[in-house]
Amino acid sequence: MIPRLNKTILACVLLLSGIGLLCLWTQAPSTDLAGKSITQSVFLKQITFLGVSLAAMGLVAWPNYLNFRYLAFVAYIVLLGLLALLLVKGAVVNGARCWFSVGPIKFQPAEFMKIALVLVLANVLMYGRDVQTWRGILLPLGLTAIPAGLIVVQPDLGMTLLLIPTVFAMLFTAGARKRHLAILIALFLAAIPLVWMKGMKEYQRNRIVSFLHGDSYQVGQSVKACAAGGAFGRGLGEGAAAPLYFIPERHTDFVYSIVAEDLGFAGCSFVVLLLTIYFATSLRIAHQSREPFGRLLVVGLTTLFATQTCINLGMTLGVAPVTGLTLPFVSYGGSSLLVCSISAGLILNVAARWQPGFSSRDMAGGSVEIRDLQPKSVVGVGQ
């Protein structure tokens, strides 16, 4: 085995992706409208995505993550350009411009922006010098606001919502004053009416209103299917053979309803357990890491994907509005799987190098420059 590989993270990733494949196999539309079987082609596509994603995960986990610090800025700026370009030239799907179509591949810049943003924020916040002042908080907030603004006008509200808890968790971990954060949260809450009136599209308002009224068709269908699962489910593949309820986007956004219908409470709890272990282990890595960039990176990524998980599960179970966010690792879709895997790779990377005995105090003293640290020299220095 590779030394210092965090096997818990890896196991969670593999199990969750496996469950995703299982759901896809049993639930994917079996034939297209021409009557041709497409189960295999969709399934093979996802297997390919998974292979590529795992390779990407390994690739990202390999070099010292500190090397990504400066690369992150480049990625951030390129993705900002792409997001801006998307507003002009993107393909419209369900009324939103989220995708670039490059041949058969659909590319969603916002997905990749999530990771680039976390990297950039970790970079800015790692020294923690100014973070206790308003001025120090404004820079990270501004860096978040630009892509958030570009994503919200696509419009992709769900993706934008993910960025807010992420930047807060990172500010908090970096040592921002609680008073400042409290004031910011109050400001955000105060801004909600304004966003509701001006910032949101009619269909988004409708989604939330219909959710609050409890009459959203999609959510209603999903909740009924979940409830029908009971304790142990209707059996794998039953939902597909004789669908009780029609659920749109079932193998992508509503994949959890397949788990719920076919495998019941037991299966659902298993998925929640795996995700909980994944997030808790990640944060344990962050907690143990003595290196601020890595710690902030892991906290940011974990918050991001945990929030996404909660919103997706909440939507499937009828306690959150429909936002079009996928369930990490489980949902069908290349972009989502790739981004989740890259994030897992980064976490594995930090985990493999969590032991350097440098604290911010050492660096403040100027005795060691971070860029001098090579993995080999880092390893073996005791805590």
Add this chain to the structure above:
Amino acid sequence: MDRTRVLVVLAFLLLPLGGLEARLIHLQLVVGGESAPDLNNRRQSVEIVRPRRGRILDRAGRVLAMDRPCFDCYLVLEEYEKKPGPLSAMLKMSAEDFKQAVEAIYEKIEKQVQARPANERARVYRRERRVPYLLKRNIGDAAIPIEIAPERYPGAVVRESLMRVYPYKEAGCHLIGYLGRVTANENRFRELLQNGYLYEGFEELIGQDGVAQLYRRGAFNEELIGVAGVEKRYDTLLRGKPGLVLLEREAGSATKKTTEVLPSEPGQDLELTIDIEAQRATEKILAGPLHGAAVVLDPRDGSVLVLASNSLYDPNDLTPPGNVAAVRQVIGDTENKPLISRAFQDQFAAGSFFKVVTSIAGLEGNVVRADDILPCRGKFDEKRQHFNCWIWNEFRGMHGDVTLHQALEKSCNCYYYEVGRRVGVESLSRWARSMGVGSATGIDIPGEAGGKIPDQGREEDAMMLAIGQSQLMVTPLQAAALMAVVANGGQRITPHARRGGDQPPVPLKISPETLKEVRQGLYDVTHSAGGTAHSTRLKEFKAVGKTSSAQAERGRESHAWFVGYAPYDAPQYVVTVFLKNAGHGGQMAAPPAALILEALMGPKEPPRK
């Protein structure tokens, strides 16, 4: 940096996950645990709600096509076969027809069963035998007894639906068009399924599975789309958007809960520029053994008022459920080809009305002046045997010295041979194309014929083309578009059938003097004593124009044309009348043109002598 803050973040993240687990317990163990048997017995099926297709209206708002409610009869095989009632008699179907209809239902079920994996087939078969399938459309009054005493007709289910009705029957059939089953054209059906035209917005609500299930049930097979005319051209506008309902029922219980998931949107009405009364009158005027067509345009904007051909079909017969015998007759009539409009979907030799183009090309090209005198000696010259004036061919006569006015008035060939020789084929064809002859006019009705015109040739070709012979082929609609240019002061218009569908006219840079001379010539045709259409009632409607007697096939009468406009002082109507192999334009085509103008403008007092 305080590392314990990471643990606070962890706590914040675990909190909602715990909440979701609690929700799972409630949903799956408490709610699901209690009523799980119920939920597992519940079945949802999804059905398409067809929207009302938009009406088609004429310029006065008269309804040319509309959806009317009707009753369809569906059959549940299992119930019917357990105890067959006197259903076929009630529906006035012969035993043979009824058997065929039942066979067709079996075929549909079989197709569905075959699409499923082997282990599910028996179950799907049993299930589908309990599902109502369409047996007969538009059953009329038979719906009432079935509704009143359903126990007498086991398995029969009456449902309300819509059927397309064309109140004016044949009138304007080529322009209005008709509907057909989307499955009639396999490739088009595939294409429409691929691009989602038939189920716009469904996928977001019932997922690909739901759409696939609808497809397997054949729900799209009964879909109707426009096959011809404006029904085809404006199908997207007229059809509206279909909606969806979910039917939920407990197994073993008849009660159903219907939920509207997607409301259907009715199609928009389509207003046409056509005048259906004038259209009908024109079709009556044209009726007879001779094949013919007539077009009336408004030269100011290109609105089509009349687009008539005299072999017609009734769109009520062709649109499903339709009339099978009538469809067979229409398709089998290879002599009259009623599906093709001779007004714009077929092309013919043009003849003398093309002299209008030659005149303009000559005057604008400065190769001849209006008051230039050219001689007509009957025969053009001794060398060229076939270049004779019509007056020589018929009477061994000649026109003598003629000017442009006289040449147009008397349709002198020799004058135009000379002008054509001077202008040349290229210039003639360039002018013709710019005025709308020899290429499709771009009318908003599918299937327009393009016409034909040579682009280059020798001197003799130019001379032949100058009198509208040679390889020139035009549609009556193109002839009307050409005359519209003269009528409206030199602007090329695009004929259109949809109201408000005007495309901006294209000015052709024809000098007012040229137009004045040509118009004077056209005036003389109907008003001067020597004019080819002088002895007709066209004068009453202040109509001017040009006749044609185009030589077509050897040994048959020539095609008769009249192409003109009225009133000459403020043109409102361009009229083209074409009669195939009818003889002289002045004798055969000009009188019907007067009748058409009468239908449009009302009867006029004959002018005092």
